[in-house]
Amino acid sequence: MSPVSTAHPDIQTWQQTLPHGITLSCRACGEPGRPVLLFLHGFPEGAWVWDPLLQFFSKPENGGYRCVAPNLRGYERSSAPEDVKAYRAKHLVQDIVALIDTECQTPDGRAPLAALVAHDWGGAVAWSLANQHPSVLQKLVIINSPHPGPFLQALQNDPAQITASAYMNFLVQSDAAAQLAAHDFERLFGFLTGHDASLQSLTRHPSAWGTDTDAPNNTTAHWLTPAVKARYRSVWQHGLQGGLNYYRASPLRPASATDPGASAVQIPPEALRIEVPTLVLWAQDDVALLPCLTEGLDAHIADLKLVPIAQATHWVVHEQPQRVIREIAAFLKAP
Numbered sequence: 001m002s003p004v005s006t007a008h009p010d011i012q013t014w015q016q017t018l019p020h021g022i023t024l025s026c027r028a029c030g031e032p033g034r035p036v037l038l039f040l041h042g043f044p045e046g047a048w049v050w051d052p053l054l055q056f057f058s059k060p061e062n063g064g065y066r067c068v069a070p071n072l073r074g075y076e077r078s079s080a081p082e083d084v085k086a087y088r089a090k091h092l093v094q095d096i097v098a099l100i101d102t103e104c105q106t107p108d109g110r111a112p113l114a115a116l117v118a119h120d121w122g123g124a125v126a127w128s129l130a131n132q133h134p135s136v137l138q139k140l141v142i143i144n145s146p147h148p149g150p151f152l153q154a155l156q157n158d159p160a161q162i163t164a165s166a167y168m169n170f171l172v173q174s175d176a177a178a179q180l181a182a183h184d185f186e187r188l189f190g191f192l193t194g195h196d197a198s199l200q201s202l203t204r205h206p207s208a209w210g211t212d213t214d215a216p217n218n219t220t221a222h223w224l225t226p227a228v229k230a231r232y233r234s235v236w237q238h239g240l241q242g243g244l245n246y247y248r249a250s251p252l253r254p255a256s257a258t259d260p261g262a263s264a265v266q267i268p269p270e271a272l273r274i275e276v277p278t279l280v281l282w283a284q285d286d287v288a289l290l291p292c293l294t295e296g297l298d299a300h301i302a303d304l305k306l307v308p309i310a311q312a313t314h315w316v317v318h319e320q321p322q323r324v325i326r327e328i329a330a331f332l333k334a335p
Helices: 047-058 087-105 123-130 146-155 161-163 176-193 196-204 226-236 241-249 323-332
Strands: 012-016 025-027 037-040 065-072 115-119 138-143 278-283 304-309
Touching: 012 065, 037 047, 037 087, 037 123, 037 146, 047 065, 047 138, 047 304, 047 323, 065 087, 065 146, 087 123, 087 226, 115 123, 115 323, 123 138, 123 146, 123 241, 146 161, 161 176, 176 241, 304 323
Parallel strands: 037 065, 037 115, 115 138, 138 278, 278 304
Antiparallel strands: 012 025, 025 065
């Protein structure tokens, strides 16, 4: 492992090879040996989306943490196995537990992670990790990523969430990567600028893709500047199939004519229990993951703080970074 400088001189990047042979391309701020915050991104993003948080929380006045954000398996320059089975939850959790082992080593052994912060698919990994390995972390922060208990119930019983999740059945198609990459990733950018509505419409009308002017209420993502678009391209140009394999490997999607999806799934209660203190931030205008997914969380989480965020979408980390930072900082300081 040999960190090298990036365009952000305070952020180190390197390739971390894990004991089981997977390599994760990582970004970090802060001194090794300090308490560690680990940040997990979702689809279709990359580790770079956490840069403002890495920089903030690594400063001495904000905790002086060692802040680490890997590109998950299948993304950017991380290992991207071809086998869809390699993207099942147990393998994704194995990657992050191994990275925690590496980052949290002290002369006296492994210290627990100060907090795991995760969004979207990163949150799916984080929920599983917190359930299966609670001793490796002290706190959990989830941003618009459904706990599997409420998510399964909604995919089986809630027509609104079933409709909102219909895009998943496009993403598992064999040609999804090619369609998303076409015309300079036009459809993926539509996914970001259209509050997901473009991707949902694609599942019904594959020949039409929403643009800024097609999206409901003509909503525009003002945060998606040319510089931010370039950073997205820098991830997507390494390939999209790895990120799409997360959807293909998981049965938690709406049932279709050819796939029972979530209708055939049962999860035992012990696989849903979270014992570490947990902060859930939920943007209320997320049209893919509806606010109903936060209902009933206290049945599964022993110590829960739920914070709704108004006037924010699935991309709340971009839209309201200072609010996200403020909520996480307060949670980290709480006993």
